[in-house]
Amino acid sequence: MRQPSKENNLFVSTGRSSKGEPWIWLTAGGLSLGIVMVIALLGLILIKGVSSFWPRQIVVMQIDGENGSNKMAGYITERSERPSEGGNRIAQIQIFRGNKDIYGESFLYLDERNIKSQEISPGYMLVERTEYGPAILKPVKLVTPSGTIEEGTQGFDDAVQRMIAINEEVREQTRHIERKLIGANARAIRDIEIDLKVGKVEAEAAAAMREVLQEEFVKFQADAAKVRERIAGYEFHGLTADGREVSYMGSQLLGSFRPNDSNWFQRFWEMLQRMWRFLIEEPREANTEGGVYPAIFGTVVMTLTMTFFVTPLGVIAAIYLREYAKQGQMVRVVRICVNNLAGVPSIVFGVFGLAFFVYFVGNSIDQVFYGDKLPTPTFGTPGILWASLTLALLTLPVVIVATEEALSAVPRGVREAALACGASKWQAIQRIVIPASLPGIMTGIILAMARGAGEVAPLMLVGAVKLAPSLPIDDIAPYIHPERKFMHLGFHIYDLGFQSPDAEAAKPIVFATALLLILLVLVLNLTAIIIRNRLKKKFAVSHF
Amino acid sequence: MSATTATMPRPDFIHVEDYNFWYGQNQVLFDIDMEIPECQVTALIGPSGCGKSTLLRNMNRMNDLIDGVSHKGDIRLNGTSLYDPDVEVISLRKRVGMVFQKYNPFAKSIYENVVFSLRVAGRGKRCELDETVERSLKDAALWDEVKDRLHDSAFGLSGGQQQRLCIARAIANQPEILLMDEPCAALDPLATLKIEELITTLKKQFTIVIVTHNMEQATRCSDRTAFLYMGKLVEYGDTLQLFGNPKQKDTEAYISGRFS
Ligand SMILES: Nc1ncnc2c1ncn2[C@@H]1O[C@H](COP(=O)(O)OP(=O)(O)OP(=O)(O)O)[C@@H](O)[C@H]1O
Ligand SMILES: [Mg+2]
Numbered sequence: 094m095r096q097p098s099k100e101n102n103l104f105v106s107t108g109r110s111s112k113g114e115p116w117i118w119l120t121a122g123g124l125s126l127g128i129v130m131v132i133a134l135l136g137l138i139l140i141k142g143v144s145s146f147w148p149r150q151i152v153v154m155q156i157d158g159e160n161g162s163n164k165m166a167g168y169i170t171e172r173s174e175r176p177s178e179g180g181n182r183i184a185q186i187q188i189f190r191g192n193k194d195i196y197g198e199s200f201l202y203l204d205e206r207n208i209k210s211q212e213i214s215p216g217y218m219l220v221e222r223t224e225y226g227p228a229i230l231k232p233v234k235l236v237t238p239s240g241t242i243e244e245g246t247q248g249f250d251d252a253v254q255r256m257i258a259i260n261e262e263v264r265e266q267t268r269h270i271e272r273k274l275i276g277a278n279a280r281a282i283r284d285i286e287i288d289l290k291v292g293k294v295e296a297e298a299a300a301a302m303r304e305v306l307q308e309e310f311v312k313f314q315a316d317a318a319k320v321r322e323r324i325a326g327y328e329f330h331g332l333t334a335d336g337r338e339v340s341y342m343g344s345q346l347l348g349s350f351r352p353n354d355s356n357w358f359q360r361f362w363e364m365l366q367r368m369w370r371f372l373i374e375e376p377r378e379a380n381t382e383g384g385v386y387p388a389i390f391g392t393v394v395m396t397l398t399m400t401f402f403v404t405p406l407g408v409i410a411a412i413y414l415r416e417y418a419k420q421g422q423m424v425r426v427v428r429i430c431v432n433n434l435a436g437v438p439s440i441v442f443g444v445f446g447l448a449f450f451v452y453f454v455g456n457s458i459d460q461v462f463y464g465d466k467l468p469t470p471t472f473g474t475p476g477i478l479w480a481s482l483t484l485a486l487l488t489l490p491v492v493i494v495a496t497e498e499a500l501s502a503v504p505r506g507v508r509e510a511a512l513a514c515g516a517s518k519w520q521a522i523q524r525i526v527i528p529a530s531l532p533g534i535m536t537g538i539i540l541a542m543a544r545g546a547g548e549v550a551p552l553m554l555v556g557a558v559k560l561a562p563s564l565p566i567d568d569i570a571p572y573i574h575p576e577r578k579f580m581h582l583g584f585h586i587y588d589l590g591f592q593s594p595d596a597e598a599a600k601p602i603v604f605a606t607a608l609l610l611i612l613l614v615l616v617l618n619l620t621a622i623i624i625r626n627r628l629k630k631k632f633a634v635s636h637f
Numbered sequence: 638m639s640a641t642t643a644t645m646p647r648p649d650f651i652h653v654e655d656y657n658f659w660y661g662q663n664q665v666l667f668d669i670d671m672e673i674p675e676c677q678v679t680a681l682i683g684p685s686g687c688g689k690s691t692l693l694r695n696m697n698r699m700n701d702l703i704d705g706v707s708h709k710g711d712i713r714l715n716g717t718s719l720y721d722p723d724v725e726v727i728s729l730r731k732r733v734g735m736v737f738q739k740y741n742p743f744a745k746s747i748y749e750n751v752v753f754s755l756r757v758a759g760r761g762k763r764c765e766l767d768e769t770v771e772r773s774l775k776d777a778a779l780w781d782e783v784k785d786r787l788h789d790s791a792f793g794l795s796g797g798q799q800q801r802l803c804i805a806r807a808i809a810n811q812p813e814i815l816l817m818d819e820p821c822a823a824l825d826p827l828a829t830l831k832i833e834e835l836i837t838t839l840k841k842q843f844t845i846v847i848v849t850h851n852m853e854q855a856t857r858c859s860d861r862t863a864f865l866y867m868g869k870l871v872e873y874g875d876t877l878q879l880f881g882n883p884k885q886k887d888t889e890a891y892i893s894g895r896f897s
Pocket of ligand 2: 689690691818
């Protein structure tokens with residue numbers, strides 16, 4: 094609505110209209126404060142998260158400290174000030190110099206007055222390794238099976254890239270052999286042990302089968318070793334800024350980049366590649382390196398499973414409460430209970446889930462169906478199914494309340510019209526009332542999903558782990574493994590931020606993961622909102 | 638149905654017998670006694686709050702949905718009591734169609750709105766549905782306006798068209814009785830006229846009971862008129878006679894607009 098402007102509205106005295114203004118300012122102030130907080134939160138996480146992928150330039154510094162002169166290469170991560178004895182403040186910088194295997198600490202603080210010179214000198218390379226994080230060095234030479242290539246000669250960088258590509262293939266193939274083939278082999282051997290224990294097979298037959306599997310295992314290992322041969326002949330030699338010679342096997346190297354010799358476009362491309370790898374790779378080195386793919390996958394699967402459980406349960410409960418139950422004292426009490434359930438701290442749901450789903454339901458399932466495998470639990474241990482069910486309980490009130498509201502918003506006239514056409518009560522609900530209230534129900538589901546996807550505390554008790562060996566859905570029969578533990582972005586943030594052995598190294602990943610979690614919730618919600626708007630168009634209730 | 642039967646129309650097709658009705662403790666109908674003849678239009682008039690809607694809504698037991706209602710006396714439909722334990726409300730409502738004061742189409746296509754009563758009755762044969770849609774919409778004088786967009790949303794229609802759609806929906810399953818609660822209250826004069834014409838044509842097939850606040854409307858399209866006042870049936874008779882020569886003082890005061 095447009096307010097009539099003052100010139101047009103001569104009859105309104107300014108004295109009266111200004112009476113309400115302080116309140117308008119107050120409400121507007123409240124809103125702006127909210128908006129500012131949201132923007133600040135999102136902006137901070139966005140900037141920190143994105144900048145952690147940006148390939149910064151490597152600075153070579155000459156340092157004169159208490160213990161002599163020293164040369165150092167690394168990129169600057171932070172500038173700050175610290176108070177000194179004299180009361181004045183000393184400017185300091187934090188740099189990342191990598192090479193953790195040599196120096197022990199990747200990050201260090203330097204007093205800016207000790208830095209004698211700084212320059213961005215060409216030739217420095219950031220090398221990603223399988224262990225100890227990245228290394229920062231000047232390459233010297235690359236030994237390949239077909240000869241040695243010196244730094245500076247034609248085709249050196251191409252050769253390095255080729256070696257890294259080969260290593261990637263080798264890792265891919267050996268991962269396949271180790272995870273899939275040897276994994277299946279180990280499971281087969283375990284199954285034989287179980288069969289033997291319950292007396293399904295004779296000891297001799299079991300021994301024979303074990304023999305076969307044993308042979309197979311040896312063959313797989315030989316295969317893996319053969320694959321590794323391909324990368325064995327490579328060796329990479331370099332020189333750190335303070336003049337130490339280092340060399341790495343080809344199998345240790347995962348990537349290389351020369352930030353000082355690249356233009357903006359190349360650096361931007363490198364950033365995109367890093368982001369992509371962050372999305373699709375598995376974590377390495379206690380989660381501080383590599384990607385978060387299993388956590389994304391776990392979060393999405395857990396949230397969707399939760400939605401799958403909570404939607405029918407909540408909608409059916411709400412339909413009964415609103416449409417069928419006699420509206421009296423009893424229903425009032427139930428409604429109050431449901432609303433209060435929404436206020437119960439989430440960790441309490443975690444405790445309940447652990448006690449009820451994991452220990453009671455899970456153990457009972459194990460007793461009945463997986464008795465052979467006991468004492469190793471199958472369902473009697475935290476897993477993604479129990480986590481989803483726990484969160485479904487947690488978000489149930491949200492769905493019930495939203496659905497009830499949507500049902501009661503369907504105009505009385507429409508219901509009566511349906512009944513007057515000879516529909517039974519259920520037909521009227523099913524054909525007219527539910528379609529008309531679907532958008533409202535969807536809003537409830539969206540809220541539930543947003544709440545469920547961001548919840549961490551209860552998950553720690555019922556199935557989220559810092560490192561899950563395998564995904565809850567994969568290509569090993571029976572393909573869906575509801576009993577498996579899973580990784581979750583929210584728990585990942587907690588784990589990196591509080592439990593990581595190298596807090597400084599984990600910091601960028603914390604922000605990147607937080608950004609990802611927000612984006613993921615956003616994507617899930619947007620999808621649901623798009624679906625809802627489609628429904629709204631289809632089932633719009635007329636207004637008269 | 639009634640139009641095709643060779644026998645004479647029943648003069649007491651709907652028979653309200655000593656009917657009393659309460660919302661909780663609040664009695665709103667007192668000893669109503671009237672006979673509504675078959676294949677005629679009967680108008681219910683009276684000041685606001687006198688119980689016209691209540692009486693109408695009891696004829697298809699729509700008021701059963703409200704908590705705490707009770708009644709005394711009986712309403713007979715073609716001889717059988719509505720409250721007979723053997724009578725199923727759902728099949729009763731199939732025989733008694735209803736059009737409401739506020740047009741209330743479903744959030745579905747025009748086509749699906751019309752066939753709703755067939756669908757809930759489990760009759761879903763394509764040819765039957767198509768035929769029903771055409772017949773009902775023609776009867777409701779809407780066919781020519783919507784025949785090219787049967788599968789568009791019903792909300793795309795104008796108010797008057799939506800009300801005629803509701804009429805089409807009410808007559809789709811060929812009920813015997815059509816109850817109309819102020820069907821023109823939300824419409825402009827032109828649409829009102831169309832619906833009045835419609836009522837006059839429809840009475841060949843259906844027994845129609847219509848609630849109206851509009852005296853002219855009652856004279857134009859009804860055969861008999863009942864005047865209700867404070868829950869009591871004050872006067873009931875031929876429309877022309879009731880308006881031309883009312884017997885009761887209250888009736889006269891009301892129809893001449895001298896009502897406090
Ligand atoms: N659902 C209800 N619960 C309780 N009382 C009701 C209900 N519906 C109607 N009443 C009361 O019953 C009386 C008759 O109402 P009714 O709707 O039948 O009047 P009406 O003659 O249709 O009036 P109008 O011309 O304004 O539609 C009114 O006093 C009203 O307050
Ligand atoms: Mg009324």
